[in-house]
Amino acid sequence: MPKQTQELIVVTGASTGMGASAARELARRGFHVLAGVRRDRDADTIRSPGIEPVILDITEPEQVEALAARVAGDPRALHALVNNAGIQVNAPVEALPMAQWRRVFEVNLFGHIAVTQALLPALLRSKGRVINISSIGGKAAMATYGAYAGAKFALEAVSDSLRREVASLGVQVVVVEPGGIRTEMASRGVATANHLAAQMTPEQTERYGSLVQANNTLMAAGTASGVTADAAARVIAKAVTSRKPRTRYTVGRDAALIIPLIRMLSDRTLDRVLAANLRRYHPKETTA
Template sequence: MAQKLIVVTGASTGMGASAARELARQGFHVLAGVRRDRDADAIRTTGVEPIMLDITEPEQVRALAARVTDDPRPLHALVNNAGIQVNAPVEALPMAQWRWVFEVNLFGHIAVTQALLPALLHGRGRVINISSIGGKAAMPTYGAYAGAKFALEAVSDALRREIAPLGVQVVVIEPGGVRTEMAARGIATANRLAAQMTPEQDRRYGSLVQATNTLMATGTASGVTADAAARVIAKAVTTRKPRTRYTIGRDAALITRLTRILPDRTLDRVIAANLRRHHPKSATA
């Protein structure tokens, strides 16, 4: 493993940083994608080589591909982990934000995958796409985020069926609540976007936004640690015959099962009832 490379995008904090450290601990040389010098300094350690990488910047993606090509060690896995969370009602989210969510959470992953596929094919490696339970069930205000994750699931299925005959495996990982900074950033973004809603939109969705924010905070606080999530990612990277999908956390496993067995209207009622407990009291009185 010491003679093999791993690329982990979005490795500044959270699951990405923990996965980079865990894979280095297991003997891989990890190229950890970060966007700031201070994040590079924080993650640099034995086996972890930080590399400046914004997956939406073509020049940085090309530089990553050149770095991998110039290394004599084979590329064992690409972990597409970078992402942002932007929550707002479908009606109220500006189109520029819709496009940015898809740029980061979908198109950036495709760009990195395309750039590194020659090396992955040469090394008979694997692609690990970090999706979300939001790629299975779309909560209210999660239209853009879940939409990108649903699309990532579909792209992963297509890619798996295209390159499995060529010796490269594709694995999807679907986390539920994980105790990282992403949820706090997502809540802050949701509040900022909510403040930009029109008065009519605020009357329609204001209490819903508050409820989903509270549910997100609660789910994150009770979720698994980033280190526990990293161990699942590492398993997908190292297992000789990995499953096509792994969930992280009991909530993810439960929701995945519910989406398989419940009719849409029943699932709607389950989600609505769960959210109702988190609406501001003045809105439910």
């Protein structure tokens, strides 16, 4: 029997998209996957051989504690934690309500830290690994991406710090940085952006209305041309199973090209590149 059949993997945010695909790919490779979902109907959808759904909202301490107890009570070793749960909320810095800022950071940063803290004792015992799903937005913050990119930048920093803390203890920390992925997350992000835009003041709409529309169009285009969730899942599985994983993996051609470019360009040059790219998506002015 393969060694993997005796090991657990936790995947958060496994209801749809990359999380669901990663859970299926890892189960196919012989692991027993605890797939975190928020609703019973999502549990029914993801449940299959090798995949055990667990109700998990990573911002709810009681559910995080229940997950840790489930892992602690299993005789199998915890091989990896895949911190994948996330939401996308896009709006100009001026116009995004503080409650939304806090929600984005609770889900995209603090929730991951809470799950990591809860499962680190098990990972230390098994000399396992933490896989944090970041984003190309963790390297470049486009206009209206302040909250989302801010949380992803912070997740990158936390990952670096954690890696340097636990490497000598046998735990590896890996960051996965996807670009455009064909999942439901982008369509939900566009809907959220439109909802938030409708709440802007007339002055804010005058300042940022066309910018929001342009970013929505760009987001939809980037998603349509992106890789599939299954392709992303194979990269995640590589990070989980490689004997000596890299500290970072990109997903998709756009991430592989843009992330190295970011390191080379000055801030002003990058500003011009991003603005020129976005300009193509601004709504055309109509005349009577």
